[in-house]
Amino acid sequence: MKQLIFALLLTCCGVQISTQQYHQFSPAIYDQRSCYINQDLTAEYRSSNYQFILPLYKSVAVRSNLNFVLSPNSIWIIVAAIAEGADPVTQQKLFQLLSVPNDPCVRQVYYQLATTRALPSNDVNIKNTRLWLFDDGTTVNPTWYDLVVKNSLLDVVRAPIRHNPIATANEIKRIMSSSLPRLDLSGNSVILDTMDYNGLWATAFSDAVIERAPFYNLQGQPIGAVDIMRVQRRVRIAYHEKLQVKVIELPVGADERYRMLFAMIIGDDIPSVVGAVTSDFVFEFLGSLRPSLIPIDVAIPRMVISSEIDMRVVLEDLGIKELWTDPAVTRYMSSPPALPSSFVQRTTLVLNNTGLEYAYPEPQSAYNTRTGLDPVLGREFIADRPFLFGLFDAETWTCLLSAIYTKPTYS
Template identity: 20%
Template sequence: MKTVVAFLLLFSQVFALNDEVLKHVKKFNGFNLGHLHNVTSANNKFSASLYKTIAEANGDENVIISPVSIDVGLALMYLGAGGRTAQQMAAGLHIPQDHISVRLGFRHLIHSLRSSNDMDLEIANKIFLQTSLNIQKGFRRAARKAFGSDARELNFQKNSEKASKIINQWVEKRTRQKISEIIEPGVITPDTKMILANAVYLKANWLTPFNSDDTKNEVFHSKTGNETIVPMMKIKTILGFKHSEELGAKVLELPYQNEVASMFVLLPDARDGISDLESKLSTVDLATLFTSLPPEEVFVKIPKFKAESAIKLKPHLQELGFKDMFDATVANFSGITGQPDLYITHVLHKAFINVTELGTEAGASTAIVIEARMWRPPPPEFIADHPFMFVIWHKKINTALFMGRLMKP
């Protein structure tokens, strides 16, 4: 039985994107925005469902995923699926069972991401094929035109070690050496016929950097009540901020330079409220929530942190209804080779995020302003001293690039 190993990867060294979708414009740069809206809306639903299953399975561990990375990889496989396999994938991804709409939507999505000149952002796809494996011209064309994915032949059967090295080197290059050895020993077998790799790298600077001189060691309270001393960044400035009664959490926007990207931080009211927050996530329209934050002067304290995850997504996807694609007896990817003989054995995902004060050059300006004193109430506080969620959001495309939670800085 022939086998396909689907492999997905992501890396983020800082955060997200932003600017509201032009909902009333029919076309933009030659693309129909209706197709783009279909795939971004679908990605948001898929993101919430997938994140919830991963969070529930990871106890009190940090979590970081790139929904758009996973979505892109699975959508490309969907174009080669048929029958019940295709139906399950379309339902799980919340995309229409219309290949033309899917191709056009993802083509616009990837084009828009690659056109983000205001930040260091890269998204790349590559198909690695077993030597002499014949794939359909239509699938190869769709992969290249819609997903920007070219193909390279490797000999998985005779030299799996060399094949692993080549794929891992491709990943390392696309993620600036931050992700290594995504293909571990044992992943490639003599039956492996294809590996689909996707990489996302993002580095962005804060619009208003934190002053490193203000960073002090303070207490972070874990979900179980344990205390850890962490470097806590501080700033008081005007930011998008509101309290969501529906989520039982404060929501804060930390924009990046040129306001093309933002990190949204969701801080539960209760120190042990992270699970309750995550359970409510799928009931909230994040696009509406994130565009409704009024500007307000806020005093913010948030830890510097790094987080990384290595997740085997197969059980989580099966829980969401992606079943046949993992079953060698019924999987149907006949659109790839012309025969229903391929099935997926692994969906592997790695992610990394690093949050610091600056990540940019710093400047200074001094102004002396004399005013009469006027009493004002103190600004609201956003003290992230207990587990919280974060979402990196592309505001022009209106979809989640990265999402995760910090349980242990």
């Protein structure tokens, strides 16, 4: 359906989509219909996912001046699609980078888990588009095409990149909702990825308590102003003494099927915190979250944050270099071999105070009432200084969005 819509849009703009012509390639790719796995592989999938997305996150953090939003799971899925069609040597390299097994049936289970974490609904609007756009002079391997499309890894479409690059670029900009200043159409294909998030909290922030307030840097100096959303409620919260990071969990959506985690830096060193994040660190923190016995004051900036990230240079940081220049790498994907000249991800996240349930005020607790928490956590979580945050699927703890907020960006 997405391919049809995209084709119609390009046609409306004067861009003609060539009819897909199939050609037989080798080697053959596995038959998905023969796979049967009677085993819960969630933990193995999650471990593989984090082994890739954490180095990805750190590379983006270094290049972004510590203010960005990223959809790491979406990049994991796209790199998996690339691996499935790469030449045998590169395929093994990418499988190792993704930490996925050689067993194609197990990989298929991983792909089903990864691609079903972010589904749009009335209460949580998550829209993710993953496209590999080929020039219409390129013939795509039908076996690889079927694998990546049927597993929802990618939508593969074609457009006249070579003979009508202006119209193609304009339509890509519209699809990406972005000017894409670094878009390079010099190759015979481009890879495009978008993620848009706007969800309802399980419990709303108070409508009556949104105030303009200063936002500080880690040295305590005011650097701007934000609209602070406030609520008083019981939350799950934890503190990491070595890194001096305070973390809270806020449920999102019906049945709390998503969780937003906020990590506020109490110390003065963001790069050290980012560098220390490992999969063990993440799961240790998740395991250390404890509910407060009484409502505490929670304040989060209302924001719209958007990032355009050149994923080609990020993946080159991770060792994926031959994909862009060596025809041998993609000779089993298409004829002539695909040489993508761009890979861009655009992610936009909206946080506001709306929720599924009204934030009913709870009776005030006496100040000396125990919170049930580490004393260093106090009785509040006020995010008025740099913090890290992310959106997670509560079933598998897949990280759907990850961000660092160091500068006021609300609009």
